[in-house]
Amino acid sequence: MHKFDLREKFASFSEHWRPKVVAGLNGQELKLVKVQGVFPWHHHDDVDELFLVWRGRFRVEFRDHVAELGPGEGIVVPRGVEHRTAADEEAEVLILEPAGVRNTGNVVDEHFTAPQGVRI
């Protein structure tokens, strides 16, 4: 039961596309990620995924439309829906999803697939 500070947590790492677990509860994880560039297209078979922007501008791209998100804006990507995420400049994003989700979903990518369960 220790509080966490998102500013401090985001300041403690610099890599892009490497989610860090800041809190776990009810089998879910709240993760922080810094992003810049374009992530691979993928989907998650059994997992809905919530993105909430903390700082910067972030895109969640679907095959038929793009959601452009700024600070305080979020979206739920339902299970099974193909998507990719992108940011022209560095952005800081919260992710909420069940514990143990592979960030690239159905895809394994040498560069983008990240270790799971990394606490911060």
Next chain:
Amino acid sequence: MHKFDLREKFASFSEHWRPKVVAGLNGQELKLVKVQGVFPWHHHDDVDELFLVWRGRFRVEFRDHVAELGPGEGIVVPRGVEHRTAADEEAEVLILEPAGVRNTGNVVDEHFTAPQGVRI
């Protein structure tokens, strides 16, 4: 797959201690609540609860200590742990927990127990 904007959502209601569901995923709900004053002591038998402050200052009080939280600060209250929340001035807080949780946990309070599952 529509984005939501926390600023807009918070601006759309004014009651205190009445959580609104802004997103549902994987059996969980992300809720917004405005708070001011002191909430009753309670616990949740089977539910961990995450609080994350969006605006203002917010306290999560335990029997043996108090967590003082400002914007961007959060805490997980584990299941079974007695707590109450409080704010001297109005604050805006995100709550993450499973769907269908009674806000007052093991307590039913005429004033504070709120309807569940109210979407915003």
